[in-house]
Amino acid sequence: MLSTYRRGVLGIAGLKPVERLLTRHGWRLGVGRFVAGETAPEALPALASLRASGREVIVDVLGEYVRDPAAAAAMAAAVAAAIDTLTQAGVPAVMSLKPTQVGLALGEDVAAQHVLALATKAEAAGGSLALDMEDVRYVDGTLRLLQRAWQGGAPRTSGVLQAYLRRTPDDLEAMLAAAPDPNALALRVVKGAYAERPELLLPDMPAIRRAFVALVERAWRAGARVNVATHDERLLAETAAFARGAALPPGKVEYQLIYGVKPKLQQALADAGQPLRIYVPVGRDWYGYFSRRLAERPENLGVVLRGLTG
Ligand SMILES: Cc1cc2nc3c(=O)[nH]c(=O)nc-3n(C[C@H](O)[C@H](O)[C@H](O)COP(=O)(O)OP(=O)(O)OC[C@H]3O[C@@H](n4cnc5c(N)ncnc54)[C@H](O)[C@@H]3O)c2cc1C
Numbered sequence: 001m002l003s004t005y006r007r008g009v010l011g012i013a014g015l016k017p018v019e020r021l022l023t024r025h026g027w028r029l030g031v032g033r034f035v036a037g038e039t040a041p042e043a044l045p046a047l048a049s050l051r052a053s054g055r056e057v058i059v060d061v062l063g064e065y066v067r068d069p070a071a072a073a074a075m076a077a078a079v080a081a082a083i084d085t086l087t088q089a090g091v092p093a094v095m096s097l098k099p100t101q102v103g104l105a106l107g108e109d110v111a112a113q114h115v116l117a118l119a120t121k122a123e124a125a126g127g128s129l130a131l132d133m134e135d136v137r138y139v140d141g142t143l144r145l146l147q148r149a150w151q152g153g154a155p156r157t158s159g160v161l162q163a164y165l166r167r168t169p170d171d172l173e174a175m176l177a178a179a180p181d182p183n184a185l186a187l188r189v190v191k192g193a194y195a196e197r198p199e200l201l202l203p204d205m206p207a208i209r210r211a212f213v214a215l216v217e218r219a220w221r222a223g224a225r226v227n228v229a230t231h232d233e234r235l236l237a238e239t240a241a242f243a244r245g246a247a248l249p250p251g252k253v254e255y256q257l258i259y260g261v262k263p264k265l266q267q268a269l270a271d272a273g274q275p276l277r278i279y280v281p282v283g284r285d286w287y288g289y290f291s292r293r294l295a296e297r298p299e300n301l302g303v304v305l306r307g308l309t310g
Helices: 004-013 016-029 040-052 069-088 108-124 136-151 168-178 205-221 233-245 263-271 287-296 298-309
Strands: 056-061 094-097 128-131 159-162 186-190 225-229 253-258 276-282
Touching: 004 016, 004 287, 016 287, 040 056, 040 069, 040 276, 056 069, 069 094, 069 108, 094 108, 108 128, 108 136, 128 136, 128 159, 128 186, 136 159, 136 168, 159 168, 168 205, 186 205, 205 225, 205 233, 225 233, 233 253, 253 263, 263 276, 287 298
Parallel strands: 056 094, 056 276, 094 128, 159 186, 186 225, 225 253, 253 276
Antiparallel strands: none
16 A cells, blocks of 8 residues: 555645645755756756766656647657657657656547657657556556557667556456567566555555566566566565576566666666666746655655755
8 A cells, every 4th residue: 555655745746735745845855866957958967977887867857747649749748858868969869758748638549649659759769669657547557558559660669667556467468369479578666656546556665566566477488578677675686686696688687777776776776787777857837846756755745854954
């Protein structure tokens, strides 16, 4: 179950007056710790410094839950422009996208058209597109978007599995069955970041950890490449031990951590030569993303409160 703290923060962050107050004070509240810049060009120095320290990057142009087709098209254009900016700067265009950012809440066809165009563009530039997994209302639609991208000619498009949902092992089996080639499949495993109804969720953190490890191992056994996305050192150690024991070929494992979270752990993994990619958000639409990061750690809320009172 979600902790009371996490549910409380996500609930309060969802109130419009709170959103207005926090967005007005923006960067002063510590947003810059988690967001590399308000535009892709502004984020280039942070991306360069991560890469110089042995960390690859996956860039998320922030945005979610858009409510009209024009906004979805504008978001897609912003992501396309970011792909161009990265490519011109010599940074591989490995991108992450929230399906509701390009219109999944409006209809699957709207989103599918943008996803395919962006995934094809990223692959043509030598990169790829990952579809983030959002709240449970969008899981089925997102899994279908993934298949449509594979079928439409963007086979490197990758998906995300959330270990906290009871349904996820079935989703993994369906994904493996639908993949044109499970050996070419890439997927990210996370714990899950949204405030879902308790009956949809595993009961507690030990169960979520067990589910996380089981998903990673099942996907590896099926030949997939797994992006192990967590800051939980127990999970990092357990999955690394499995990967070593199973003597997985190099391209099958990647660790993914979030920009601004546990920088010392990030550097230690990079120094140890582990394949590591940092998820780097960029853009002005940071509110929802920032709220979820606050909800993950009580200490992060202290930064905001000090910013408001300081
Ligand atoms: C690369 C990446 C991509 C992700 N993509 C998705 C997605 O598509 N869909 C989705 O639902 N979720 C996504 N998440 C979020 C994920 O679901 C979890 O909410 C988040 O990673 C926190 O869980 P944890 O596994 O790191 O473990 P936790 O048990 O939450 O944390 C482990 C340790 O890391 C520290 N830590 C964790 N988060 C923070 C933070 N924000 N600030 C400071 N310290 C922190 C904790 O204090 C603790 O010490 C993603 C996470 C990562 C790393």
